[in-house]
Amino acid sequence: MMRVMLQPHRIVMLMIALALVVWIVLAGNWSWLPKYAPMIGQGIWRTVWLLVLSLVIGFALAVPLGLAQASGPWYLARPAQAFCTVIRGTPLLLQIWLLYFGLGALFPSIPWIRESDLWPLLRQAWPYALVALSLSFAGYEGEVMRGAFASVPRGQLEAARAMGMPRRKILSRISFPLALRSVLPTLGGETVLQLKATPLVATITVVEIYAVTSRVRQDTLIIYEPLFLLAAVYLVLAGIIVALFRWFEGRQPRRQP
Amino acid sequence: MESTLGLLALSPPGWGGTLLVGLWASLQIAVGAFVLGLLIGLAGAYGKIYGGPVLRDCLAVYTTLVRALPELVLILLLYFGLTDLLNQVLLALDYGRMQISGVVAGILVLGVVQGAYATEILRGAIQAVPPGQIEAAKAMGMPAAKIARRITIPTMLGLAIPGLSNLWLIATKDTALLAIVGFSELTLATRQAANTTKAFFTFFLAAGAIYLAISILSTWGFARLERWARRGDPPRAAGGR
Numbered sequence: 001m002m003r004v005m006l007q008p009h010r011i012v013m014l015m016i017a018l019a020l021v022v023w024i025v026l027a028g029n030w031s032w033l034p035k036y037a038p039m040i041g042q043g044i045w046r047t048v049w050l051l052v053l054s055l056v057i058g059f060a061l062a063v064p065l066g067l068a069q070a071s072g073p074w075y076l077a078r079p080a081q082a083f084c085t086v087i088r089g090t091p092l093l094l095q096i097w098l099l100y101f102g103l104g105a106l107f108p109s110i111p112w113i114r115e116s117d118l119w120p121l122l123r124q125a126w127p128y129a130l131v132a133l134s135l136s137f138a139g140y141e142g143e144v145m146r147g148a149f150a151s152v153p154r155g156q157l158e159a160a161r162a163m164g165m166p167r168r169k170i171l172s173r174i175s176f177p178l179a180l181r182s183v184l185p186t187l188g189g190e191t192v193l194q195l196k197a198t199p200l201v202a203t204i205t206v207v208e209i210y211a212v213t214s215r216v217r218q219d220t221l222i223i224y225e226p227l228f229l230l231a232a233v234y235l236v237l238a239g240i241i242v243a244l245f246r247w248f249e250g251r252q253p254r255r256q257p
Numbered sequence: 258m259e260s261t262l263g264l265l266a267l268s269p270p271g272w273g274g275t276l277l278v279g280l281w282a283s284l285q286i287a288v289g290a291f292v293l294g295l296l297i298g299l300a301g302a303y304g305k306i307y308g309g310p311v312l313r314d315c316l317a318v319y320t321t322l323v324r325a326l327p328e329l330v331l332i333l334l335l336y337f338g339l340t341d342l343l344n345q346v347l348l349a350l351d352y353g354r355m356q357i358s359g360v361v362a363g364i365l366v367l368g369v370v371q372g373a374y375a376t377e378i379l380r381g382a383i384q385a386v387p388p389g390q391i392e393a394a395k396a397m398g399m400p401a402a403k404i405a406r407r408i409t410i411p412t413m414l415g416l417a418i419p420g421l422s423n424l425w426l427i428a429t430k431d432t433a434l435l436a437i438v439g440f441s442e443l444t445l446a447t448r449q450a451a452n453t454t455k456a457f458f459t460f461f462l463a464a465g466a467i468y469l470a471i472s473i474l475s476t477w478g479f480a481r482l483e484r485w486a487r488r489g490d491p492p493r494a495a496g497g498r
Contacts, residue, residue, distance in 0.1 A: 009311045013314055085473070086465075088472070090430070090465045090469055091430040091431075091432075091433035092430070092433075093434065093437075093444055094461060095465075097448060097461060098461035098462070098465065101448075102457040102458045105455065106458070196327035199329045199330065210330070224337070227334050227337075231326055234325065234330060235326065
């Protein structure tokens with residue numbers, strides 16, 4: 001690893017990159033940073049939990065969606081397929097706006113919703129953001145899981161059935177672990193894509209890191225520095241996701257050669 | 258129901274015309290960005306495979322950075338960055354300031370983003386071309402450009418089309434992001450119509466249907482294109498994969 005990085009041209013490129021960063025840090029106007037630091041921290045935190053929650057909910061929906069398409073009866077497979085097509089065929093921004101503005105305009109006109117205990121929750125923006133992000137992830141991952149379930153070797157399933165395993169157990173012991181292992185590399189990439197989708201929720205007043213930097217730019221009229229900070233935050237988050245998935249993939253048992 | 262359809266009518270009391278104008282802008286940008294992305298991608302793929310170490314590393318930085326940053330952030334960075342750069346060049350050359358039109362800016366910005374993904378897709382496809390084919394062409398004395406045109410590109414097209422089809426779908430959907438920088442394409446036109454009439458479901462569902470129709474039509478079109486591009490391939494072994 002060190003050897004690869006120490007080729008002469010790479011050292012020069014690293015120096016240029018380093019000089020660029022130093023120049024941005026020294027020449028830029030960063031006086032706003034201390035004042036907005038707490039907001040920025042909170043923004044990053046919001047981005048992270050929106051990402052993690054939508055990943056968990058989305059994946060929990062994606063497994064049945066994939067299973068229904070790969071081996072379900074037609075009355076489950078068709079709706080699942082339609083759901084994935086619709087989600088994947090329309091822009092996420094449009095889905096977010098449909099949920100937030102559409103449902104947001106509909107709910108107040110229904111009395112029993114307004115009187116229910118959920119109303120304080122439904123008046124905020126983040127539940128809509130979370131639902132939209134989760135459904136979107138479910139749509140994309142449902143397609144991925146369909147491929148994964150379909151590619152589980154038949155012999156494995158036949159062997160499990162021959163051993164008298166009930167269907168639920170085949171799913172939890174054979175199909176799901178094998179499918180999950182085969183989608184791990186894809187899932188890493190999709191998680192980065194999901195991270196890159198989160199700033200869209202800033203358009204419906206959820207104050208995550210993108211919204212915080214927009215606010216800084218409006219308040220201070222500084223154009224570039226907040227954008228550089230934003231880019232750095234996303235680069236670091238994407239790097240962490242990639243590293244986590246690489247670590248997780250490395251832990252998967254593999255057949256010894 | 259009557260009034261809902263009236264809202265979507267094409268002539269001014271209805272908002273259908275506004276949506277169609279937005280759709281036209283979206284399509285222009287999507288096509289322009291996709292073509293620009295293909296050109297960047299082709300050059301990038303050749304650079305990554307045949308270029309020297311410095312060029313290869315620079316391209317790696319480009320594809321990694323662009324694919325790790327949210328499109329929205331890239332759009333803001335490139336939009337301000339490119340306009341600034343252009344204006345400074347223009348001022349240095351004693352021309353006046355210039356405002357880049359929304360369509361051109363959209364095409365440039367999304368094209369740069371698409372180029373990074375296209376580079377990776379085309380690189381994979383080019384590397385899957387059997388090396389013997391290219392060696393044979395070299396042995397026949399074909400110049401590099403002709404090898405690309407006659408051998409490499411036709412052979413890799415069948416492999417690249419599924420990836421490019423995905424990329425085109427991303428291009429159509431990414432045009433929606435330009436709504437956030439205030440460019441009036443389909444999504445922003447929809448929101449304006451919805452805000453004015455308060456018929457949120459009608460307009461967002463209508464726009465969704467339009468995007469979905471584009472997506473389904475393009476998927477079908479690319480499937481045909483792939484069949485055409487693979488017309489010379491040997492029949493695939495049954496039950497492959």
